[in-house]
Amino acid sequence: MTAKAKKVNLLGMSQGDLEQFLAARGEKPFHARQILQWIYQRAVDNFDEMTDLSKSLRAELKEGAEIVAPKVEERYDSKDGCIKWLFSSGSGQAVETVFIPEPNRGTLCISSQVGCALDCSFCATGAQGFNRNLTSAEIIGQVRHAIHELPRRSNGDPAVTNIVFMGMGEPLANYRNLIPVLELLVSDWSYGMSRRRVTVSTSGIVPHIDKLADDCNVALAVSLHAASDELRDQIVPINKLHPINSLLEACWKYAAKRSNRFITFEYVMLRGVNDSIAQANQLASLLKNRPAKVNLIPFNPFPGTRFKRSSAATIRHFQSRLRERGLIATTRKTRGEDINAACGQLAGKVSDRIKFRLSRKNIGHKINGDRDIRMSSA
Numbered sequence: 001m002t003a004k005a006k007k008v009n010l011l012g013m014s015q016g017d018l019e020q021f022l023a024a025r026g027e028k029p030f031h032a033r034q035i036l037q038w039i040y041q042r043a044v045d046n047f048d049e050m051t052d053l054s055k056s057l058r059a060e061l062k063e064g065a066e067i068v069a070p071k072v073e074e075r076y077d078s079k080d081g082c083i084k085w086l087f088s089s090g091s092g093q094a095v096e097t098v099f100i101p102e103p104n105r106g107t108l109c110i111s112s113q114v115g116c117a118l119d120c121s122f123c124a125t126g127a128q129g130f131n132r133n134l135t136s137a138e139i140i141g142q143v144r145h146a147i148h149e150l151p152r153r154s155n156g157d158p159a160v161t162n163i164v165f166m167g168m169g170e171p172l173a174n175y176r177n178l179i180p181v182l183e184l185l186v187s188d189w190s191y192g193m194s195r196r197r198v199t200v201s202t203s204g205i206v207p208h209i210d211k212l213a214d215d216c217n218v219a220l221a222v223s224l225h226a227a228s229d230e231l232r233d234q235i236v237p238i239n240k241l242h243p244i245n246s247l248l249e250a251c252w253k254y255a256a257k258r259s260n261r262f263i264t265f266e267y268v269m270l271r272g273v274n275d276s277i278a279q280a281n282q283l284a285s286l287l288k289n290r291p292a293k294v295n296l297i298p299f300n301p302f303p304g305t306r307f308k309r310s311s312a313a314t315i316r317h318f319q320s321r322l323r324e325r326g327l328i329a330t331t332r333k334t335r336g337e338d339i340n341a342a343c344g345q346l347a348g349k350v351s352d353r354i355k356f357r358l359s360r361k362n363i364g365h366k367i368n369g370d371r372d373i374r375m376s377s378a
């Protein structure tokens with residue numbers, strides 16, 4: 001007897017790949033649109049329920065394909081309305097997803113990797129190390145679960161109005177699996193979200209910022225956190241490969257391709273490290289007269305960290321100075337602290353960490369596993 005061929009998971013497959021999958025089986029590619037609607041808009045896992053497909057196509061799909069979503073291990077509800085889910089990624093590993101409700105929107109913060117290799121010194125995920133990239137199915141599966149579990153808003157809109165890639169992992173180090181997810185988020189056949197409501201947050205993998213501008217230019221947030229290379233080298237180690245000048249150059253190019261829509265610069269407020277007025281001035285000089293907004297993030301502590309959060313007064317003064325210098329600056333409200341769901345607190349379960357030195361080759365190949373994308377020194 002021959003071994004049974006492995007079924008293909010259709011969850012996370014882009015429309016183009018689904019069309020190819022159908023064409024390879026002699027089926028009409030347009031059925032991809034129907035299948036996308038069933039998978040994402042109606043959250044159906046079973047081909048028998050796809051009643052507008054012919055019986056023979058359903059049988060063919062049952063034979064060669066499946067729809068497998070990541071399983072929820074745990075759900076935690078915060079006093080302030082935030083919800084955190086722990087999704088199993090197999091072998092005892094798990095990643096976290098957070099829903100943050102606000103009066104006018106509902107933001108879902110999703111993970112892209114099991115852990116993170118980039119080792120920013122103030123981040124719980126970085127402290128956990130890196131295990132592996134999430135698949136596209138595991139990434140879009142977080143969104144699909146939240147959208148279908150959460151009740152709609154009072155105006156009938158889905159609970160989730162915005163997606164941010166600010167959970168565990170560096171999305172641009174998992175580029176190959178990120179792109180199909182972005183396409184599904186914005187496609188009318190699946191979630192049909194506006195590109196402005198989908199934000200990729202990156203610590204600054206410059207060649208992939210350039211590539212993203214061409215492939216799927218959603219909103220971009222950049223974790224700057226320091227206005228000098230000397231300090232950024234210490235707290236965001238990827239800066240040693242892609243220093244501030246090259247990062248900002250990529251940002252302005254990205255913004256220009258999106259009719260100069262603003263880029264958000266995240267800046268975590270670390271007491272005595274990056275929170276002085278001189279540093280606010282330095283930051284303002286870097287971003288002056290550019291399509292930039294600054295979002296200050298009060299540092300969220302986690303076990304074992306050596307950093308402390310800047311005082312509320314320091315954060316206020318820092319923000320005021322940026323505004324006096326003509327920048328748009330806001331401070332992120334800390335949410336979900338009681339369930340360890342605030343920015344930078346997501347640790348999930350990460351074991352069997354892979355250790356390697358930060359280098360262009362490692363970021364481009366080992367982490368991403370994608371040989372098409374080279375981390376050239378550009």
Ligand code: SAH
Pocket residue numbers: 120122123124165166167168169170171201202203221222223266267268297298299300301302343344345
């Ligand atoms: N890897 C991506 C996205 C995930 S982190 C990135 O670095 O941008 C999302 C945001 O939370 C980033 O701006 C990150 O720097 C910030 N962050 C990390 N640890 C934090 C902490 N302990 N307190 C507050 N913000 C933190």
Ligand code: SF4
Pocket residue numbers: 116117118119120123124125126127167168169170203223
């Ligand atoms: Fe990774 Fe982002 Fe955390 Fe840095 S801040 S370690 S890039 S998840």
